[in-house]
Amino acid sequence: MDRELTIGEVARRTGLSVPTVRYYESRGLLSARRTPGNQRRYDRSVLRRLAVVTAAARVGLPLAEVAAAFAELPADRAPDRADWFRLSAGWRRRVDERIAELEALRGNLDGCIGCGCLSLDRCALFNPGDEATAEGTESRWVRRARSAAATPGRRAP
Amino acid sequence: MDRELTIGEVARRTGLSVPTVRYYESRGLLSARRTPGNQRRYDRSVLRRLAVVTAAARVGLPLAEVAAAFAELPADRAPDRADWFRLSAGWRRRVDERIAELEALRGNLDGCIGCGCLSLDRCALFNPGDEATAEGTESRWVRRARSAAATPGRRAP
DNA sequence: TCAACAGCTCAGGTGGACTTGAGGTCAAGG
DNA sequence: CCTTGACCTCAAGTCCACCTGAGCTGTTGA
Numbered sequence: 001m002d003r004e005l006t007i008g009e010v011a012r013r014t015g016l017s018v019p020t021v022r023y024y025e026s027r028g029l030l031s032a033r034r035t036p037g038n039q040r041r042y043d044r045s046v047l048r049r050l051a052v053v054t055a056a057a058r059v060g061l062p063l064a065e066v067a068a069a070f071a072e073l074p075a076d077r078a079p080d081r082a083d084w085f086r087l088s089a090g091w092r093r094r095v096d097e098r099i100a101e102l103e104a105l106r107g108n109l110d111g112c113i114g115c116g117c118l119s120l121d122r123c124a125l126f127n128p129g130d131e132a133t134a135e136g137t138e139s140r141w142v143r144r145a146r147s148a149a150a151t152p153g154r155r156a157p
Numbered sequence: 158m159d160r161e162l163t164i165g166e167v168a169r170r171t172g173l174s175v176p177t178v179r180y181y182e183s184r185g186l187l188s189a190r191r192t193p194g195n196q197r198r199y200d201r202s203v204l205r206r207l208a209v210v211t212a213a214a215r216v217g218l219p220l221a222e223v224a225a226a227f228a229e230l231p232a233d234r235a236p237d238r239a240d241w242f243r244l245s246a247g248w249r250r251r252v253d254e255r256i257a258e259l260e261a262l263r264g265n266l267d268g269c270i271g272c273g274c275l276s277l278d279r280c281a282l283f284n285p286g287d288e289a290t291a292e293g294t295e296s297r298w299v300r301r302a303r304s305a306a307a308t309p310g311r312r313a314p
Numbered sequence: 315t316c317a318a319c320a321g322c323t324c325a326g327g328t329g330g331a332c333t334t335g336a337g338g339t340c341a342a343g344g
Numbered sequence: 345c346c347t348t349g350a351c352c353t354c355a356a357g358t359c360c361a362c363c364t365g366a367g368c369t370g371t372t373g374a
Contacts, residue, residue, distance in 0.1 A: 006350075006351080007350090007351070008350060008351080017332085017333080018350090018351085019332070019333060019334085020331085020332065020333085022352095022353095023331075023332060023333090027331090035340085035341095036340095037339075037340045037341075037351085037352090038339080038340085038351085038352065038353095039339095039340065039341090039350085039351055039352075040351080040352090052262070055258060055261065055262040056262060057331085058217060058258060059216060059217055059255065059258060059259050059262065060215065060216055060217035062330075062331095063330080063331075064330090092263060095259055095262055095263045096263070098215075098216060098259055099256060099259045099260065099263070101212055101215060101216060102212075102216050102252055102255055102256050102259065103256065104212065105209065105212040105213060105216070105252055106249060106252045106253070106256070163320075163321080164320090164321070165320065165321080174362085174363080175320090175321085176362075176363060176364085177361085177362065177363085179322090179323095180361075180362060180363090184361090192370080192371090193370095194321085194322090194369075194370045194371075195321085195322065195323095195369080195370080196320085196321055196322075196369095196370065196371085197321080197322090214361085219360080219361095220360080220361075221360095
């Protein structure tokens with residue numbers, strides 16, 4: 001009843017490919033027991049874990065960051081409420097920021113961007129704090145994006 | 158007064174690097190006039206455009222998709238309300254989906270995932286439609302993620 | 315007018331996230 | 345037993361989103 005899962009089963013049930021599951025293991029995102037014959041056997045809890053990984057990855061969080069967060073969870077047993085709570089505490093802010101960015105983007109698509117105010121510097125949506133910017137100054141939005149350059153990719157030196 | 162911007166100015170004001178701006182041009186995300194000496198000169202509207210590009214890219218929308226959306230905008234003049242509206246119509250859904258995914262992730266981080274229901278298949282958050290799934294069936298969440306495989310990367314063949 | 319700085323092209327490199335292939339091992343059914 | 349399909353480990357390849365460097369040309373302000 002508490003069957004262990006083979007890598008193929010995990011792959012099927014998460015929608016990932018088998019090599020991807022192995023790759024995630026190599027990146028420290030999950031761990032597996034081995035059979036005497038060296039094959040991986042997974043606990044059901046990896047399904048949950050992988051669902052979180054794919055969700056996070058899809059919205060652009062780098063695997064290393066996910067792995068870092070997971071590093072605080074127990075590798076061997078299924079995480080309990082307190083474990084997830086700790087993970088969540090460190091993570092929620094980032095996710096919230098991401099959501100805020102998306103909502104700003106949606107706002108731009110919807111309205112402000114077509115509202116006729118031609119100067120990016122003065123646009124309330126691109127410049128949420130409404131900090132008037134002199135010539136040559138970056139908008140707040142841009143500074144936000146840059147400071148988030150903790151996230152790899154898209155950095156300006 | 159309607160000064161044109163050099164690539165360096167554009168870079169400074171968007172927080173991107175100069176090569177990145179050129180790269181975006183090569184990917185069809187923007188266009189530039191050239192001086193007699195072959196240097197790029199930009200209209201102020203590229204700032205807005207680039208802000209949208211970076212916002213989209215940061216949340217994981219591939220440049221090709223952004224380019225495809227932009228392809229419906231005029232390349233030469235600043236887009237007007239109607240232009241943006243058309244773009245928006247095609248795009249908003251995708252952005253909404255992304256937001257929904259993020260919110261689900263946040264929900265997982267916050268609560269459900271630590272709620273004690275150990276089966277991914279039966280978890281309401283991973284399985285929002287509450288479609289009970291028999292052994293071996295993929296969760297709805299996973300199917301959603303896979304069908305979104307229009308987005309490159311993370312596909313399972 | 316001329317240095318100094320900004321820009322240009324083009325080729326090649328990097329890092330992240332996977333995929334593919336070669337060559338071999340394990341395990342379950344007949 | 346033995347075949348067949350799932351697994352194993354490497355190593356190498358691919359795609360995307362950039363960055364870096366070489367070698368050369370434009371632009372501008374003292």
